[in-house]
Amino acid sequence: MITYDRVRAEEKALQRACKDLGVEARLVDIKDAFIDITKGEVNPEVLKGDVVIQRCVGHYRSLYLTAIIESTGLPIINPFQTTLVCGDKLLTTLALRRAGVPTPKTLIAFTREGALKALEEVGYPAILKPVVGSWGRLVSLIKDVETAKVVIEHRELMYPLYQVFYVQEFVKKPGRDIRCFVVGDEAIAAIYRYAAPGEWRSNTALGGKAVKMEISDELRELSIKAAKAVGAHVVGVDCLESERGLLVHELNSVTEFRNAAPATGVDIAKKMVEYAISLAKK
Amino acid sequence: MKVKCPDCDGEINVPDDAIAGEIVSCPDCGQEYEVYFEGGQLKLKPAETVKEDWGE
Numbered sequence: 001m002i003t004y005d006r007v008r009a010e011e012k013a014l015q016r017a018c019k020d021l022g023v024e025a026r027l028v029d030i031k032d033a034f035i036d037i038t039k040g041e042v043n044p045e046v047l048k049g050d051v052v053i054q055r056c057v058g059h060y061r062s063l064y065l066t067a068i069i070e071s072t073g074l075p076i077i078n079p080f081q082t083t084l085v086c087g088d089k090l091l092t093t094l095a096l097r098r099a100g101v102p103t104p105k106t107l108i109a110f111t112r113e114g115a116l117k118a119l120e121e122v123g124y125p126a127i128l129k130p131v132v133g134s135w136g137r138l139v140s141l142i143k144d145v146e147t148a149k150v151v152i153e154h155r156e157l158m159y160p161l162y163q164v165f166y167v168q169e170f171v172k173k174p175g176r177d178i179r180c181f182v183v184g185d186e187a188i189a190a191i192y193r194y195a196a197p198g199e200w201r202s203n204t205a206l207g208g209k210a211v212k213m214e215i216s217d218e219l220r221e222l223s224i225k226a227a228k229a230v231g232a233h234v235v236g237v238d239c240l241e242s243e244r245g246l247l248v249h250e251l252n253s254v255t256e257f258r259n260a261a262p263a264t265g266v267d268i269a270k271k272m273v274e275y276a277i278s279l280a281k282k
Numbered sequence: 283m284k285v286k287c288p289d290c291d292g293e294i295n296v297p298d299d300a301i302a303g304e305i306v307s308c309p310d311c312g313q314e315y316e317v318y319f320e321g322g323q324l325k326l327k328p329a330e331t332v333k334e335d336w337g338e
Contacts, residue, residue, distance in 0.1 A: 006330070007304040012337040015301075029303040031330075032318075132307075134337015205337075236338065252338040 001026045001049030001076075003065060005056045009258035013269035014053060019164035021273055030056065030065055037068055047280065050280035051273065052076040052239040056252055059087045059132065062254055073168040077233040077272070078253045085230045086253035089166050090131045092230070099229030101222060102247050104240065114151050115165035119148050127168040128152075134162060134252075135205035141170065171240045171247060177202045178239040178246070179260065180219055181268055182227040183275050187220045191259070210259035222246050226256075234272050285326060289313045296324065305329050 002018075002025055004011050011027070018025035026049055033046050052069050054076055056062035066080045078086070085091040096103045107118035115252040119126050119142060128140045128151060142148045155162045187210075196207030204210055215223075223237040226248045236255030239246045258270040285294045285306075292310030296317060300306070304317045306326070315326035 003286060004303060007301060027301055027303075029301075031303065056337075057336045059337065134335075137334070139338070239324060252337050255336045 001028055001047070002053045002055055002161045003028045003030050003050070003069075005029065005031045005058055005061055008055075008057065008256070010269070011055050012259070012263065014273060015057070016238060017267070017269040017273040020270065021277070022220055023273070023277060030061065035068055037071075043118055047072060047074065049074065051276045053275070054078065057254070058191055059134070063087060073281075075276075075281065077276055077279070078235070079231055079233070082230045082232045082235070083253045086232070086235065086251045088131050089129055089250065090164065092203075092251050093166075095229045096226060096251075099225060101226045101229055102245060104171050104242075105246050107167045109165040109167065110163065110171045110261050112149075112156065115152050115167060116145065116146055118165065118167040119145070122167055122169050124148075125170045127170050129166045129168060130162050131164050131166050136201040136203035138162075139201055168249070171242045171249075173202075173240050173242075176200075176211075176241075177249075178213065178219065178241070180215065180223040180237045180239065181234075181255065181257065181260065181266075182223050182232065182237060183234050184278075185224060186271075187215050188271050189257075189260060189264040189268060190215045190219060190223075191263050204256070204259045205207060210263040212264045219247055222248060226251060283324070285324070287311060287313065288315070288326060294326070294327075300324065 109115040109118045176192045176194045191210040193202040193208040195202040202208040236252035238250040287308040292304040292308045315327040316329040
């Protein structure tokens with residue numbers, strides 16, 4: 001079963017991969033569904049299958065649907081704990097640190113005063129990110145204290161979650177970062193993501209270009225270790241090249257691969273479906 | 283199949299194998315619509331716009 005709320009290129013690729021592998025794919029648009037979670041057995045008509053690939057683009061839909069599905073005992077890509085941790089940059093950093101995965105220096109603050117002190121400590125230019133968010137949204141490169149004050153002022157007018165200030169050192173990357181795809185125990189493909197002209201963030205959602213790269217031993221080891229740190233079945237591991245070697249900065253539990261699959265020639269959807277089959281209830 | 287754009291009357295091409303939740307856009311006005319089915323009939327409704335928690 002593939003649950004989704006918007007059909008992207010990835011969901012179509014997964015559907016095709018199921019067909020190619022001769023397995024029935026039930027595609028369930030959960031957007032307008034409702035699920036009775038007080039019954040012992042959770043709405044079997046909606047959630048019927050042997051294994052679930054959860055693909056909602058909305059993080060909170062994804063997170064809570066995963067909790068519901070997991071409670072029925074169905075294997076799911078990815079587990080609830082993985083989705084929770086990957087969906088929160090603070091929790092991700094803690095998990096990476098616990099597992100001994102190198103990650104950029106990160107400070108957390110809860111007020112304007114704390115954030116300004118944290119930025120001073122990290123040194124300008126620094127990065128300020130929301131703890132929840134994706135596609136580079138609101139990820140800010142702060143060049144000086146004046147800019148910091150403005151950005152913080154804007155954050156203070158937003159939902160309280162945006163007042164958890166995640167301050168990170170700016171790693172001088174060579175205009176690109178790395179996305180490595182891990183499926184099970186294997187690093188299956190990796191791309192450089194080159195930032196679009198006039199943009200410092202290299203997210204492909206912001207026009208970043210995907211270019212195939214060979215998976216080095218360092219990248220393989222680091223990516224698998226990062227995936228294990230959050231208990232992921234399938235995850236996109238984002239790394240930065242630094243003077244201290246590779247640093248993992250983000251993990252994506254509903255990873256997009258529409259640009260990476262053609263760039264690398266790896267059938268990422270097929271690898272995901274094969275792995276899902278191996279997890280399926282026997 | 284071809285469906286009339288509810289906004290501008292333009293002609294939207296919907297793939298025959300379209301599934302619920304699939305997004306199609308009007309070539310004339312650019313409005314995005316989501317495919318859904320009601321009583322076996324394919325219908326269009328305005329697609330959701332990007333929300334703050336969308337991503338990967």
